[in-house]
Amino acid sequence: MTTTCGPEAEAVTRDLGFDCHDVSPVVSVRAPWDLAHPTMPLLEALVVGGAVFALVHAVRRHRAGDSVNLALWWASLVYLLVIEPPLYFPEWFGLDEIYGFIFAHNQFTVQFMWDRLPLYIVAFYPMISQLAYEVVRCLGIFRRRGALAGSVAVAFVCQVFYEVFDHLGPQLKWWAWNPDNHIVNQPAMASVPLQSALLFASVSLGAMTYLVVRLTAGGRWLVARTVLAGVLTPLAMVIAGIPSSLFGVNPTARAWVLGIELALVWLAGTWIIASSRQPLDEPLPAFTRFYPAGYLGLMALLWISALPAHLAAENGVTADGTPTGNGLYALACFAGAGVVLAALHRVRRDAPASA
Numbered sequence: 001m002t003t004t005c006g007p008e009a010e011a012v013t014r015d016l017g018f019d020c021h022d023v024s025p026v027v028s029v030r031a032p033w034d035l036a037h038p039t040m041p042l043l044e045a046l047v048v049g050g051a052v053f054a055l056v057h058a059v060r061r062h063r064a065g066d067s068v069n070l071a072l073w074w075a076s077l078v079y080l081l082v083i084e085p086p087l088y089f090p091e092w093f094g095l096d097e098i099y100g101f102i103f104a105h106n107q108f109t110v111q112f113m114w115d116r117l118p119l120y121i122v123a124f125y126p127m128i129s130q131l132a133y134e135v136v137r138c139l140g141i142f143r144r145r146g147a148l149a150g151s152v153a154v155a156f157v158c159q160v161f162y163e164v165f166d167h168l169g170p171q172l173k174w175w176a177w178n179p180d181n182h183i184v185n186q187p188a189m190a191s192v193p194l195q196s197a198l199l200f201a202s203v204s205l206g207a208m209t210y211l212v213v214r215l216t217a218g219g220r221w222l223v224a225r226t227v228l229a230g231v232l233t234p235l236a237m238v239i240a241g242i243p244s245s246l247f248g249v250n251p252t253a254r255a256w257v258l259g260i261e262l263a264l265v266w267l268a269g270t271w272i273i274a275s276s277r278q279p280l281d282e283p284l285p286a287f288t289r290f291y292p293a294g295y296l297g298l299m300a301l302l303w304i305s306a307l308p309a310h311l312a313a314e315n316g317v318t319a320d321g322t323p324t325g326n327g328l329y330a331l332a333c334f335a336g337a338g339v340v341l342a343a344l345h346r347v348r349r350d351a352p353a354s355a
Helices: 007-016 039-063 068-088 119-138 141-166 194-215 222-245 251-274 286-312 327-347
Strands: 027-029 103-105 110-112 175-177
Touching: 007 103, 007 175, 039 068, 039 119, 039 286, 068 119, 068 194, 068 222, 110 119, 119 141, 119 194, 119 286, 119 327, 141 194, 141 251, 141 286, 141 327, 194 222, 194 251, 222 251, 251 327, 286 327
Parallel strands: none
Antiparallel strands: 027 110, 103 175
16 A cells, blocks of 8 residues: 555545555556546546646737736646645645545546546646636726625635536546545535635635735736735635634534535625726637637537436436536526626626737
């Protein structure tokens, strides 16, 4: 038994279809057609392609005199390097008794760190942060209402776009949560831990955006400020997690607290976006015009393909033995994301398009 594949990790990865003892410690590459589920290469192409598209857009913005996009893209990777290793290997950081083994990703085309970190996850952070920031920026919220309101709106946009992915992944074997971890993975909405839905899908990305906007405004020491924003982001997650932690392991009380915090993200985000009706006097970039809608469209197709098994599931488990997400919440997120895109194109309909 190795420190990178304890009994819980072994059980979870076995259910995903591979042995966590038989992995490369640095990097592994496999054929896309050999993956556990046919949706996995599509997901990789969507996310990695989106991250590259976002980087091209960020470089263009930087050359035009606005470095926030580029700083946010790189700060997302710094945040990834800070937050992901303790999640995969809590025993390395003395956190195993506090957090325990949380989850494992399945084996994708390109994988790092003992097959715990897929390339598409590396790409997911800059992709989703750029998607949300660009939508909110193009709504004019940052310019007219400031960094705080804009970052709250980003937290909401991240929530609705992130959770349509988060509630589908376990069913399609993209990853698996450790069912025996009641510290982090409970309470949950079906297969998705509430802490993940709140802290990772909203708080972290909203806080990182706020830090990047505030810290990189001066223009000097851009690299150092970008790194600092990524490093400080987990502190916001710790702060947001304090209210639920006060109730120890009581799942009902913690569910109420986390649910209230999540509801506040929805209420504040929808109010800020709904009250932003005046467009910026500048063209809508290609990334903002095409990628958010493309992402949402492909996620809808993946959900449609998974829907028969989802509806036939018994006690939240499909006939293939995979846990389902909360379909109603995912539907609400699709609706929320659709409203966001409608608001974006409504307020920008008179602005000329640009490449």
